Amino acid sequence: MEELSHFINGKRVAGTSGRFADVMNPATGEVQARVPLASPEELDAAVAAAAAAQPAWAATNPQRRARVLMEFVRLLNRDMDKLAEALSREHGKTLPDAKGDVVRGLEVVEFCIGAPHLLKGEFTDSAGPGIDMYSMRQALGVVAGITPFNFPAMIPMWKMAPALACGNAFILKPSERDPSVPLMLAELMTEAGLPDGLLQVINGDKGAVDAILDNDTIQAIGFVGSTPIAEYIYSRGCANGKRVQCFGGAKNHMIIMPDADLDQAADALVGAGYGAAGERCMAISVAVPVGEETADRLIEKLVPRVEALKVGPYTSGTDVDYGPVVTAAAKANIERLVQSGVDQGAKLVVDGRDFSLQGYENGFFVGPHLFDNVSKEMDIYRTEIFGPVLCTVRAKSYEEALGLAMDHEYGNGTAIFTRDGDAARDFANRINIGMVGINVPIPVPLAYHTFGGWKKSGFGDLNQHGPDAFRFYTRTKTVTARWPSGIKEGGEFSIPVME
Ligand code: NAD
Secondary structure, eight states: OEEOOEEETTEEEOOOSSOEEEEEETTTTEEEEEEEOOOHHHHHHHHHHHHHHHHHHHHSOHHHHHHHHHHHHHHHHHTHHHHHHHHHHHHOOOHHHHHHHHHHHHHHHHHHTTHHHHTOOOEEEEEETTEEEEEEEEEOSEEEEEOOSSOTTHHHHHHHHHHHHTTOEEEEEOOSSSOHHHHHHHHHHHHHTOOTTSEEEOOOSHHHHHHHHHOSSEEEEEEESOHHHHHHHHHHHHHTTOEEEEEOOOOEEEEEOTTSOHHHHHHHHHHHHHGGGGOOTTOEEEEEEBSHHHHHHHHHHHHHHHHTOOBOOGGGGGGOSBOOOSOHHHHHHHHHHHHHHHHTTOEEEEOOTTOOOTTOTTSOOOOOEEEESOOTTSHHHHSOOOSSEEEEOOBSSHHHHHHHHHHSSEESEEEEEOSOHHHHHHHHHHOOOSEEEESOSSOOOOTTSOBOOEETTEESSSOBSTHHHHHHTEEEEEEEEEOGGGOOSOOOOSOOOOO
C-alpha cells in the first residue's frame, strides 16, 4: 500500500509520529494509501524552516515572485489530467468536475500574478510642509491554511497563491481524506522555482491543527471546513493573537418565483443540488418554490430529472453525473438524516435509499433523494446534509421565501429564479447572505472578486481570494517622512496637525 508523506523544504519527507490515517478510494471502499499524521514537533520544525526561508522571499521583488506563479500555472495545465485523476481517485468526484476543481484554483493563481500591482501602497505628496506620507503592504511572515476534503486542489490554491505572492511562507494542512493533490501541488511549485521551505505541506488531524493554533511564529490562519471546527479555530486562533479567517458550512436556498422559467430552474436545481454528490459548500440544498402551483409544477419537472441521474465511479468518464461520497461515515450520516426526514413527516418523492451499483457494492455511493413538504423544524432543513439530497420547502409568498433564507443560521450562498427585475433586485439588496445568484444557481465569484459567506458560514472580516486576500496576507505600514532640511523650527510640544 502506498505510504504518503509530508512535503518539507522542497521534498517529500516521511512522517515520524508513528500515527497514520487511511486514505480511501470512495468508489471501491478500499484503503488505497495511508497518510502520516504529524506530531506537534514535526509541525514546529517545518514552521521554523519556513521562518528561516521567508525574509529572503519577502525581499525578492514582487515581479519575480509572480513569475514563479506564472510557471506554476503552466505546470498545472501540463499536469491537468494527472491532477484530476489523483483527485477523483481519493475524493470520488467525476473527472470533469475534478478538472473544474483544479481550474478554479488555477484562476486564483492567475489573479495573484498581478501581485506587483496589488501590493502597491498609497502615497500623499506634501501631506504637510515638506512632509510626505506613504503606506506599504508588508508580508506577515509565516502563515497557515487548513483546508477541507471537498476541493483538495482549489482551496489550497486559494490560500497558497496569495500568501506566497505577498511574500509569506505558507504552511498547508490539507484534509487527511485526500492529501495526494496538495502534495503534487507543492512539488509543482518547487518545479516552478519556489525556493525550498516556503511551502510546507504538513499532513495531519486535530493534533497538527492544534499545533498550528499554538505555534507562536504563525501569524495568520485561513480555514475552510465545517462550522463547528471553523468556530473552534477562529476562537482559539484569535485568543492566541493571530489573524484568522474561517469559512464554514452552508444550507443554500434557491427561491423559484412563479414567473421563472421552470425548465431552466429544474435543470439548475439538479446540477447545483446533486453535482459532486452534494458535497459542495455552494450546493443548493433547499428549493423554495413560491405558491402551490409553482411548487406542483416544479416537483413534476424535478422528479424525472432526479430519477435519471447517473451515479457511478470516476472511471466511467463523462458518463456519470456524480460519484460516491467521501467516506463510509459520510454515507451513514446522509442515510440517517434521510430517515429522520421520513420519520419527521417530509414527503420523499424520489427515494434513493435502495441504491446499489453492481460491481461497486462496497463503494460509498448514495442514490439521489428529493424531498417535498419539508418544514423549518425538521433536521433535514436545519442541518447541512452534504449529500445528494434536495429539500423542497413550499412558501406562500415571496416575503415568506425571503424570510426562510434570512432566518437560517447559515449564509453562504443563495439564488433567485425569476424574470422580474424588481424582485431580483429587492432580493439581492435585502438578503443577509454573502453570495447571491440571479438565475444562476451556484454564484461562486470569479478569482478577481471575493468569496465568503455570512452568519455561521464565515468568521472574520475579510473574504477569500480577490483583493481581500492581499489584505489578509499583508499588514499595512504607514510612514510619515520629512527630511532634515525641511525642519526649520525647534521642538514641537503639541500634537502635530497638518495645517
Ligand atoms: P472538516 O471541518 O471536517 O475538516 C476541515 C479541516 O479541519 C480538515 O483539514 C480537518 O483535518 C480539520 N479538522 C477536522 N476536525 C478537526 C478538529 N476536531 N479539530 C481541528 N481540526 C479539525 O470539514 P470537511 O468535512 O473536510 O469539509 C466539508 C465542510 O466544509 C462542509 O461543512 C462544507 O460546507 C465546508 N466548506 C465550506 C466552504 C466555504 O468556503 N464556506 C468551502 C468548502 C467546504
